[in-house]
Amino acid sequence: MSSDVSPGTSQAWAALGADPALLERVSYGGPTDGLPARLPVRELARAIVAVCSLAAAELAAARTGGPVPRVRVDDGAVATAFLSDRLVRVDGRAAATFAPLSRFWRAADGWVRTHANYPHHRERLLVALGLPGDAGVDAVAEAVAGRRATDVEDTVYAAGGLAVAARDVRRWAAHEQGALVAGRPLLTLERIGGAQAPAPTRAGGTRAWSRTPGTPRLPCAGVRVLDLTRVLAGPVATRTLALLGADVLRIDAPGLPESQDAHNDTGMGKRSTTLDLGRGADHRVFEDLLAGADVVVTGYRPGALDRFGLSPEALAERRPGLVVAQLSAWGRYGPWRERRGFDSLVQAATGIAVLEGSADEPGALPAQALDHGTGYLLAAAVLRALTGRLGPDGGGTWLARLALTQTAHWLVHGLAGDAGPAAGGPPAGSTGHDPERWTTETDSPMGRLRHALPPIAYEGAPANWARPSGLWGTDPARWATA
Template sequence: MDTAFGAGTSQAWLALGADPALLERVTHTGPADGLPARLPVMEMARATVAVCSLAAAELTAVRTGRPVPRVRVDDGAVATAFLSDRLVRVDGKAWTAFAPLSRFWRAADGWVRTHANYPHHRARLLAALGLPDDSGADAVAEAIAGRGALDVEDTVYAAGGLAVAARSTAEWAAHEQGALVAGQPLLTLERIGEAGAGPGSTRAWSRMSGTSTALLPCAGLRVLDLTRVLAGPVATRTLALLGADVLRIDAPHLPESQEAHNDTGMGKRSTALDLGRGADHRVFEELLAGADVVVTGYRPGALDRFGLSPEALAERRPGLVVAQLSAWGRYGPWHERRGFDSLVQVATGIAALEGSGGGPGALPAQALDHGTGYLLAAAVLRALTEQHGRDGGGTRLARAALTQTAHWLVHGLAKGPERHGGYDPEPWMTATDSSMGRLRHALPPVAYEGGPANWARPPGLWGTDAAEWVTA
């Protein structure tokens, strides 16, 4: 049965500065029990997909001159998409998302969660604990058991690794970083440059207006994807679904797992460039000169030395849309820390809320990653719509953070009855041939009347595409 949008959808749509009257175009089908949790994860997931779908529909209307298409959000599709990293298969083989040293550990006075999926993070964790490179879980457990949780957190972060002490929601609220997060909006979208002002005056709109696939609202758009792991790649995967030419760029010395790319590389191309090398940097500058959107997912300030701060981009490339994602926010004592969904859950008290008498727990999916990804994609779509408005043009900046999404989940959404699992994701899965083998993956949840039902192409081998734009 179709039902009207919920409060979460309204909150997220208004956070984007959008017209509340358009919310009447949204209905959803549900509920599904695919994301069982104590917190309102299904409501959050549905809301983020709904606003992304509505932003796509709004941009479609701008491009076609027709009414905004209706949006119908399917709870089954949403739940399956939020579990996409766990459901993806290549020739029947699943991806093991978490390495053996990425888990909860009991400390002397509480719990710690570590993240060591990448070799360099694993090496830093072991070094911080004073352990040999070939140490396993038993040695790590013993090393952490004799130390305080906050001591482990500080020591590992000081060594460049990732470990977070489990906190309650009250402890996070009392923490300086937590208090600052509580004062931030869910996400921000602002104008940071006046150059190129005027309705439809940006180069992106000029290129987009020359395409004939108006029901793909991002057709003709060029997106530089400088993101890793889940949240950022989910955002750019969504822009690719909607017709954008998305080129992901990674540093050769920071390889991504092919398994992760099998999930989040849908519709995109991927290349490797070392921005510290002269030849590669010149190639990147040529790509940037032709880009319409730049999405970054590295720690705040990490890319500034390459001229990729929002202010530098606004000056170098007037009319650009810049979208920035971070784990902890661009403020406070933790703003330069690395972070992942699992660690944000632990710091903000989500793990404590989802836990049991045996210790902390976790959300049923990497919901902060996926939800923030759809919110960031929605912000990019709204930025493009605003650029075409009466006071349009200019450079736009969208920002989102996993901690802000976490705060919204814990404090901003009404908690419904606890859900129980049992739904079957099969109706929202599909399979296609790829260069890796037979790829089975979740279908996209972002949908509106006349919109795309699937990505135009499967992912390829990570880092092997040409460093060039496909769009004219």
């Protein structure tokens, strides 16, 4: 194991506002041939997993009163974890990945990336292009070929669909949204609403998770997390908190079903239920859950949940003491702040797809690294906020905000820097990395489930989740812990 702290680890740890002296607790090892790309994807992955592991170790020490455990980052485990959505199997069956209409299309003046994995997104894409509901690849290719890429982007988004013109780094930097991203930090983590003590529960007591005796194996033991996220970054974050002992309850709207294949990967350690927050009875159930929560994680478009009283300001007033973590694709600012987005679309917009492509067509990172990376970074921010709550002046509501575009900017400009896009190694292609070593199998309600092992590793860390993924949306809407 090497004990030299990578530059990316130092940058990410500084972005979390953490004590730089703790970085000496981090070491690295394992095969480094996973995640080959022109951009430094390996460095991004190992750095973010390192700070997430260190944040977990720091919280463990804060809760037990012991020293901060040492962190061991295995590059093979990290690469495997960043490919977890592609490696999951149920009874040997691979998960469905991208749908036929989720791909790059040649436009009249460039390329367009679409995302149509969900039926409602596919329907909106076809409506925007003036095509029937049964249209296939050839029809879409013909419709896009006669239009400018940005015209397709604007038309599809106006119809509620998902399409982004592929831009190079310069064009994105000149775009209003890209310029705003460049002026912001990798993430923000701050305390809002003053330094009040945690709010009382409905039962009249206070949440007593803060200090427990024992080992640092589960630093989030007793912590309750409301998970209002969807594929992929948010669920990766809450899956990590579940690994560390948190009681994580994912809540989805019943009319917006999730892919079971996606949930097989990101539902590890959690429970999943559905509530319609627009219905009185369901909203009251949600309010009862919120009254006993310690952490609320949201991954919807900025402002989408504000009407339910879930803005940070409203939560700080109603539930002082919460940790609120918000994730978005494009950020909470600029002309694209209300747009939906996914990893593949952010890669296309920010110049990553052009950097990773060829003269003939755009390419892609070897994994959905923006999603996975932002997910582990979001978990790290929550862990640091929980540690902050244990300090002498740690009360109040803690707010973490992250965006896929900010992670993308760090990858392209912060990590690659003056070394340029080739800093990460050769383009994506064949690799000697064998993920079998870092996967395992277990019985689940869906069948025999094969999944990647967690990459979070420190002295005493859990080696696996306490429970496998279950059937999406079938758990009762109540906390598992007293």
